[in-house]
Amino acid sequence: MSRKTTYKKLEEYGIIGNLETCALIGKDGSVDWCCFPHLESPSVFAAILDVERGGHFIIQPSENFISKQFYIEKTNVLQTAFETESGSVTLVDFMPVTTKRKNGFLVQYFEKIKNLVDKPGIHHNERSIIRKIICTKGSVELKIEFKPRFNYARAIPKFVVLQNGVIARWQNHTLFLQSPIPLTILDGKAKGNFNLKEGEHIWFVLRYGSTTIKSAKECEELLQKTLDYWLGWVHSCEPSKCVFEGPWHDIVVRSGLVLKLLTHPETGAIAAAPTTSIPEEIGGSRNWDYRFSWVRDASFTVQALYNLGHVKEAKDYLKWFIDICRHKSPSKIQVMYGLHGELSLEEEELEHLSGYQNSYPVRIGNAAVKQKQLDIYGELINAIYETTRYGEDISSRDWDSIKEIVDYVCEIWNTKDAGIWEVRGEPQHFTYSKLMCWVALDRGIKIARLKRFDANLSKWVKNKEDIRYTILERGFNKKLNSFVQSLDGDKxxxxxxxxxxxxxxxxxxxxxxxxxxxxxxxxxxxxxxxxxxxxxxxxxxxxxxxxxxxxxxxxxxxxxxxxxxxxxxxxxxxxxxxxxxxxxxxxxxxxxxxxxxxxxxxxxxxxxxxxxxxxxxxxxxxxxxxxxxxxxx
The missing domain is CATH 1.50.10.10 (Glycosyltransferase)
Structure with a gap:
């Protein structure tokens, strides 16, 4: 294959990350999606959303090639192997993971944090993408094309050519591409060509917010530290005794590595995905921004993390939800939050981008944040109930917040909402929403009895029984012999x-x-x-x-x-x-x-x-x- 102005299938992408942000890299060696400094920040490469305008960072053979991708086992270090008529090369891509939680640092959730780049007291990652290209056979002519586009491709940067690379700058944002080969600027991008022979390798370092030079030795050390980090974190087991034993074991391990990439290191929040507006239908308009943390499915997330051995991540995620309860009155709890706790996630359509395979519109932000979704209360209380099963205690302060939520559920369970699927039509009496309100009451009652906390149990029990009666009488369709989407419905x-x-x-x-x-x-x-x-x-x-x-x-x-x-x-x-x-x-x-x-x-x-x-x-x-x-x- 060669570089084409077409879109790749999602299956042709790998993901790397540094626990603050992620990058999607195609099997053609192109970085087609990356946001700096954070996952929810504006993109610097967005070719996945507009192959012409979005921006990319390509390293690939100049001649026709075939390629395949694979991870270094049990890590998030990605390799792309290229085969050409003249030889073979392997591209190694990674983002160094160096963040450590600072003692005494507590993220102030629910503040309208717009930019944490220079916030005092926060230790940031090495914000870089490091790319090593190695010739493993013969001789291969390669090309590099560096085409950043800041602010979701709304801004073309100014370039400055240096002896050791090129700087792309827009406003107070800087990308420095350290390059061992000379680059020229043409048509808003930096380009270069080079040749590697068997046994030779070179490094390219892309840094956000820094122009510090990295030596080859430093790059090698960062690669080893990154490998050590992932190998020290990943699920390990004795296969014959592992609950995940089976033909799916390695995919389960990879799933854990994906979840870690999407987990914010300070708050414990987990993003639903690292991308926005990848369509649910090619050419369709069901394109949403998923770079936020949803409340729902919390307890199942904890269960998955815990059983992979990632206890710290599971507990941090639970603490994130406890903090939600503690800081907001029940009526103000949102269905999703920014990864730093942002409240405002205003939805906007980017009219200048064509969208993945011309699937328009491209959206940033998510209007569903304003929806009323009753199931989130059951998710929250169930997640907190799960803390007792995972060895955590519930303080009297936390109980006051929990009790307030359960009392609130008693008042609103019989109202309409947008439901788990965030429909953008008229609110309905969704069966699943009623079910999760029942869960909120059921788990609240169990916590109160287990911990002997003060609660209006007679009220809670009555409402729980009322919900149960409603679901059984109106949520079950006898003709279909099935529970259905909404009360008295047939879907x-x-x-x-x-x-x-x-x-x-x-x-x-x-x-x-x-x-x-x-x-x-x-x-x-x-x-x-x-x-x-x-x-x-x-x-x-x-x-x-x-x-x-x-x-x-x-x-x-x-x-x-x-x-x-x-x-x-x-x-x-x-x-x-x-x-x-x-x-x-x-x-x-x-x-x-x-x-x-x-x-x-x-x-x-x-x-x-x-x-x-x-x-x-x-x-x-x-x-x-x-x-x-x-x-x-």
Whole structure:
């Protein structure tokens, strides 16, 4: 292949990161997405959203080549191997991980923090992308093309050529590309050519906010430190005893590494994805910014992290949610937050960008932050309840906040909302929202009784019973023999698969099994991929199958004792994992390709938990307490 002005499939990208931000690098050696200094900062490379205008940083052979990507085992250090007629080269890409949590530093959540670049007292990463190119056979002519575009490609930088590289500057933002070869500026980009012979290698260092030179020795040391960091952090086990043993073990480990890349080192918040506006349908408008931390699925995230052995990350994530409860009154709790705790995530359309494969509009920010979504209260209280199972205590101060939320749920559970899927149509009485309000009350009651905390238990119990009656009477459609998306409705929704997992009904309840069978019959396709729901959602266009929903089906089947079916579906879904072990939000069943923001945290969380449930069903022991669903039985 050679460089083309076309878009790559998501499966042709790898991800690297430094725990503050990430970069997507194609198998053609092009950095097509990167934001500095933070994951949610404006992009400096955005070719993935506009191949002409977005900006990129390419290192690749000048002649035609074939290539493949792979990670150095159990790390986030990426390698791209190029084969040409004249020889072979390997490109090694990484972002140094050097951040350490400072003693006594506490992030002030919920302040409107716009820029933490120069905040006193914060120790930042080595903000750089380091690229080593090694010739392993023959002789190869290569080219480099450095085309940064600041502020989501709204700004073309001014270039300054130096003896040892080139500086790209816009306002107070600086990118310094340290280059061992001379570069020339032409048409708003820096270009160069060079030749490597077998055994030779050179380094290119791209630094944000610094023009300090790195020697080859320093680059090698940073590479080794980065490898040591990831190898010291990654899940380790005795394979025969690991709960994740099976053909999916390595993909589970990779999923943990992805989650770490998306975890903010100071707050513990986990971004849903490192990208924005990768479409759910090619040419469609369902394009959203996922570079924020959602409240939902907190307890399943903790379960996934804990069972991979990442206890610190699991506890930090829980503390993030406890802090949300502590600092905000229930009516002010948002469905998502910025990774530093930002409240304002105003949605904006970038009209100058064409979008991935001309899928317009490109959006930054997310208007769903203003939606009313009742399920978040159940997620919060359930996550806090899980802290007691993972050995954490709940202080009286925390209990005051929890009690306030549960009291608030008593007042609002019977109102309409936008639901888990953040529909942009009219609010409805969504069954899943009612279910999670029931969870908030159920877990609140359990915490109060367990810890002997003061609470209006009679009120809570009554509301819990009222919700249960409402769901059973109005959320179950007898004609479909299934729970449905909204009260008195007739549309199926995969979120109803969670009804037994959260402990509302047992897995052997005929209404639960009826729901599972309905999902299999009407929402699952012949490839074992599950759609979120049927019916209208207030948006134009279509979407692919939703990866997390496929994993929910695996979980419910496994916990229902239908293990053969569960494993078959799980293995079918894993066929769509990228060669590097990465998953997007959705899978287009017709085109057999991934779609949506990439890689997606919830998809990887679902994968880990499905492997956990299957491992438990086969007699393996997990690290932590019994998984959700088993613990509730």
């Amino acid at each position: 199926l929704d995969a979120s109803c698969l969670l009804i037994p997992i959260v402990g509302f009904l047992s897995f052997n309840d005929p209404r639960v099994q009826g729901t599972v069978d309905a999902v299999v019959k009407y929402l699952m396709n012949e490839k074992g991929l599950v759609y979120r729901y049927d019916g209208e959602d207030g948006l134009t266009g279509k979407e692919g199958t939703f990866t997390l929903c496929s994993f929910w089906l695996v979980d419910t089947l496994t916990l229902s004792g239908r293990i053969k079916e569960a494993e078959e579906i799980f293995l079918n879904v894993l066929k769509y994992v990228s060669p590097l072990g990465l998953l997007a939000e959705e899978i287009d069943a017709n085109l057999d390709r991934q779609l949506g923001n990439f890689p997606q945290a919830f998809s990887h969380i679902g994968l880990i938990n499905s492997a956990l449930y299957l491992g438990k069903a086969k007699g393996k022991e997990q690290m932590g307490p019994s998984p959700i669903g088993i613990a509730n039985e």
